[in-house]
Amino acid sequence: MLTAKQHQLLLFIRDRLAETGVSPSFDEMKDALGLKSKSGVHRLINALEERGFIRRMANRARALEIIRLPEGQAASQPAGSGSNVVSPDFGAKSAPAPANDDHSVEIPLHGRIAAGTPIEALENRDSFVTVPMGMMGRGNCYALEVSGDSMVEMGILDGDTVIIESCDTARDGEVVVALVDREEATLKTLKRDGRNVALIPANRDYNTQTYDAGRVQVQGRLVGLLRQYH
Amino acid sequence: MLTAKQHQLLLFIRDRLAETGVSPSFDEMKDALGLKSKSGVHRLINALEERGFIRRMANRARALEIIRLPEGQAASQPAGSGSNVVSPDFGAKSAPAPANDDHSVEIPLHGRIAAGTPIEALENRDSFVTVPMGMMGRGNCYALEVSGDSMVEMGILDGDTVIIESCDTARDGEVVVALVDREEATLKTLKRDGRNVALIPANRDYNTQTYDAGRVQVQGRLVGLLRQYH
DNA sequence: TCTATATGTTCTCTTTTAGTTCACCTTTTG
DNA sequence: CAAAAGGTGAACTAAAAGAGAACATATAGA
Numbered sequence: 001m002l003t004a005k006q007h008q009l010l011l012f013i014r015d016r017l018a019e020t021g022v023s024p025s026f027d028e029m030k031d032a033l034g035l036k037s038k039s040g041v042h043r044l045i046n047a048l049e050e051r052g053f054i055r056r057m058a059n060r061a062r063a064l065e066i067i068r069l070p071e072g073q074a075a076s077q078p079a080g081s082g083s084n085v086v087s088p089d090f091g092a093k094s095a096p097a098p099a100n101d102d103h104s105v106e107i108p109l110h111g112r113i114a115a116g117t118p119i120e121a122l123e124n125r126d127s128f129v130t131v132p133m134g135m136m137g138r139g140n141c142y143a144l145e146v147s148g149d150s151m152v153e154m155g156i157l158d159g160d161t162v163i164i165e166s167c168d169t170a171r172d173g174e175v176v177v178a179l180v181d182r183e184e185a186t187l188k189t190l191k192r193d194g195r196n197v198a199l200i201p202a203n204r205d206y207n208t209q210t211y212d213a214g215r216v217q218v219q220g221r222l223v224g225l226l227r228q229y230h
Numbered sequence: 231m232l233t234a235k236q237h238q239l240l241l242f243i244r245d246r247l248a249e250t251g252v253s254p255s256f257d258e259m260k261d262a263l264g265l266k267s268k269s270g271v272h273r274l275i276n277a278l279e280e281r282g283f284i285r286r287m288a289n290r291a292r293a294l295e296i297i298r299l300p301e302g303q304a305a306s307q308p309a310g311s312g313s314n315v316v317s318p319d320f321g322a323k324s325a326p327a328p329a330n331d332d333h334s335v336e337i338p339l340h341g342r343i344a345a346g347t348p349i350e351a352l353e354n355r356d357s358f359v360t361v362p363m364g365m366m367g368r369g370n371c372y373a374l375e376v377s378g379d380s381m382v383e384m385g386i387l388d389g390d391t392v393i394i395e396s397c398d399t400a401r402d403g404e405v406v407v408a409l410v411d412r413e414e415a416t417l418k419t420l421k422r423d424g425r426n427v428a429l430i431p432a433n434r435d436y437n438t439q440t441y442d443a444g445r446v447q448v449q450g451r452l453v454g455l456l457r458q459y460h
Numbered sequence: 461t462c463t464a465t466a467t468g469t470t471c472t473c474t475t476t477t478a479g480t481t482c483a484c485c486t487t488t489t490g
Numbered sequence: 491c492a493a494a495a496g497g498t499g500a501a502c503t504a505a506a507a508g509a510g511a512a513c514a515t516a517t518a519g520a
Contacts, residue, residue, distance in 0.1 A: 003495070021237045021300040025478060037498045042480065044496085061478050061505055062233045063281070104360045130362035135458050155385040155457070175459065227385070227455040228365050229405065233477095233506070255467060267509045272469065277506085289515060291467050462520085469514070477506065487496070 002051065009033060009044050010053055014066050023064040052114055052147060067112070104132050107141050107163070113177065113187050114147035131163055135224035140166040142220070144177070144187070151175075151187060153202035156225065162187065163224030168217070175222035181215050190218070231281065231300055239263060239274050240283055244296055253294035336360050337371045337393070343407060343417050344377035361393055365454035370396040372450070374407070374417075381405075381417060383432035386455065392417065393454035405452035411445050420448070 002010065012032045016024045026038040026045075035041065045064075048054045057063040106128040129143040146160045154175070156162065170176045176190045178199055188199035188209075197216045200208045232240065242262045246254045256268040256275075265271065275294070278284045283300070287293040336358040359373040376390045384405070386392065400406045406420045408429055418429035418439075427446045430438045 005496070017231065017300070020234075021232060021241075022234050023231050026480095027478075035497070037500095038479080039481075039499080040495095040497050047495090057281070059479070059504065063231060065231045104362070132360040132362075132456065134360075135456065152385065155382065155387045155390075157385045160385075222459050224459065225455070225457040226362065226365065229452050229454060235507075256469095257467075265508070267511090268468080269470075269510080270506090270508055273507075289468065291516070464519090465517090467514100467516080469512100471510100471512080473509085475506100475508080477504100479502105479504070481502080482500090483498105485496100485498075487494100489494080490492095 002053070003047075005033065006044055006047055006051075006053075009041070010048055010066070010069065013054065013064055014069065017064075017066060023062040025062055050114070050148070052112060055147075104130050105136065106130050107136075107143055109143045109145065109161070111144060112147045113144045113162075113185055114150075129161060129226070131224065131226070135163055136165070138165070141223065142166070143226075146187065150201040150203050150206045153204070154189075156187070156202070157227065159227075161226040162222055163226070164220035165223045166220045168219070170218050170221050177219040177221075179217040179219055180209075180211060182217065185219065187222070232283070233277075235263065236274055236277050236281075236283075237300065239271070240278055240296070240299065243284065243294055244299065247294075247296060253292040255292055337373055339373045339375065339391075341374060342377045343374045343392075343415055344380075359391060359456070361454065361456070365393055371453065372396065373456075376417065380431040380433050380436050383434070384419075386417070386432070387457065389457075391456040392452055393456070394450035395453045396450045397448065400448050400451050407449040407451075409447040409449055410439075410441060412447065415449065417452070 009029060009032075012029065013024060016022070016028075024032065026041050029041045029045075030036070030038040033041065033044075045054070045056070049056060053066065053068055055065045055067050109129045131141070131143070142164055144162050144164055146156055146158060146162055149158050152158075156175075164177055170190050172191050174190055175187065177185055177187055178190060178197075179185050180199070186199060188201055191198040191200060192213070193210070195213055196210050197213050198208050198210045199216070239259060239262075242259065243254060246252070246258075254262070256271045259271045259275075260266070260268040263271065263274075275284070275286070279286060283296065283298055285295045285297050339359050361371070361373070372394055374392050374394055376386055376388060376392055379388050382388075386405075394407055400420050402421050404420055405417065407415055407417055408420060408427075409415050410429075416429060418431055421428045421430060422443075426440050427443050428438050428440045429446070
C-alpha cells in the first residue's frame with residue numbers, strides 16, 4: 001500500500017501531531033526525512049493524500065490531518081463530527097426555527113470514497129450526517145465524503161458529501177458506488193456493454209475502466225449531494 | 231492541522247473556558263499571545279472556525295465555543311449546556327432515525343436565480359427547505375434554486391438548491407447573489423477592481439461582467455449546496 | 461432615547477513563513 | 491529496460507502573522 005518513504009513520512013506526521021498538536025511544515029518534513037528539497041516532500045504528501053491516509057486543506061499552511069494508518073496502528077478521530085462534538089444552543093432571535101418534525105433524518109457517514117482506493121471503512125459508528133428528507137431515496141441510505149476530482153465535470157467536487165442509496169443493481173447511466181474485485185470502491189457512472197461493465201469518470205484526465213461484469217459489484221447509487229462553502 | 235499560533239490560542243481559550251466559564255475577549259486573547267493588535271486574533275479565530283475547532287455567534291461578545299481539540303486531548307464540556315451533548319447511542323441504529331433535535335433547520339425557498347434575470351419572487355411563503363445545521367452560515371439564510379449553467383465549472387448545476395447567507399458585503403472571490411441596477415439578480419463570483427466590481431461566471435461560454443460599484447448590490451453569499459438525483 | 465463602554469469587525473500595509481511547480485537527474489523495482 | 495519512485499534547486503505564489511486605525515454593534519445606565 002505504501003512505499004517506505006511514504007510510511008516514514010506518515011509516521012513522522014503522526015508523531016508530530018501527537019506531540020505538539022501542530023502539523024509540521026514542508027521544510028520540517030524535509031529535514032526529518034533527511035532531504036534537501038521540499039518538492040520531494042510535496043510529492044510524498046500528494047501520494048499519501050491520494051491513497052487516503054491524510055487529508056489537508058488546499059493552500060493552507062500546516063493543515064495536515066491523519067485519517068488512518070496502515071495496518072495495525074489505530075487511526076485518530078477524523079475531523080467533522082466525532083463523539084466529542086457538542087451541539088450549540090443558539091438563542092433563536094432572527095434565527096430560523098429548528099426543524100423538530102420529520103423533515104430530516106440522520107444517516108451514517110461511512111467514510112470517504114476516492115478514485116481507485118477502497119472506502120475507508122471508518123468504523124466510527126458515531127459519525128452521522130443530517131440530510132433533508134426529500135433527498136433520500138427509498139432504500140437504506142448512507143453518506144460518503146468524496147475525495148479527489150474524478151467526477152468534477154458532473155459537479156461532484158473534492159470534499160462534497162454524497163448520499164448513497166444501498167442497492168445492488170443500477171440502470172445504465174446512473175452514478176454508482178462500485179466495488180471492483182472486492183477491493184477498490186469508486187464513484188463513477190455505470191454503463192453496461194454486453195458482458196462488460198464500464199465505469200466512466202467525469203474528468204478528461206481520467207480514463208474509463210472496463211471490467212468483466214463479474215468483477216464489479218454495485219454497492220449503491222447516488223441520490224443526493226451536500227456541499228459546504230467556507 | 232493547526233499552526234503553532236492557532237494551537238496556542240485554542241488551548242488558551244480552552245483553559246479560560248475551563249477556569250472561568252466565560253470565553254476571553256479579543257483583547258484578552260491579544261495579550262495572552264503577546265500581540266499588540268487584535269486584528270491578528272481575529273484572523274486566528276477565523277482560521278480556527280474554518281478548521282472546525284471552534285464555533286461562535288456573529289457579533290456577540292465572548293461567544294466562543296470549543297467544538298473539538300487537536301489529536302489526543304479531550305474536548306472540555308461547554309459551560310452552560312450539559313443537556314445537548316450528542317448522545318452516543320449507536321448500535322441499535324442501522325436504519326436512519328428521524329432527526330428530532332436541532333440538527334437541521336428549515337429555511338425559506340425564495341425562488342429561482344438565473345444569470346441575467348431577476349429572482350422570481352416566488353411569493354409562496356409556504357416553500358421551505360430543510361437544511362443540515364452545519365451547512366448554515368452565521369447569519370440569516372435562505373435558499374434559491376439555480377437555473378442555468380453559468381456556474382457549472384464550479385460544480386453548481388441547473389436545478390441545484392443553493393443556501394445563501396444574507397449579507398451586503400462580500401470578500402473578493404466569494405460567490406454571491408448580486409443585484410445589478412436593482413433589477414437583475416445573478417449568482418456569480420465577485421471580484422473587486424478599484425471602483426469596479428466584476429461578476430465572474432464559471433462557464434467559458436459566458437463573459438465576465440464589470441460594473442461600477444454603485445450599480446451592484448450584494449444580497450448574500452453562497453454557503454451551501456444541495457442536489458438531488460432522480 | 462441618548463450615550464458611554466466594551467467588544468467585535470474590517471481595512472490597509474508590511475514582513476515572514478510556507479506551499480507549489482518545473483525542469484532535470486538518480487535510484488529502485490517489476 | 492522501462493516505469494515508478496525518489497531527489498535537487500530555483501522561481502514563483504500564496505498564506506500567516508503583526509501593526510494600527512477606523513468603524514460597527516451590543517448592553518446597560520442616565
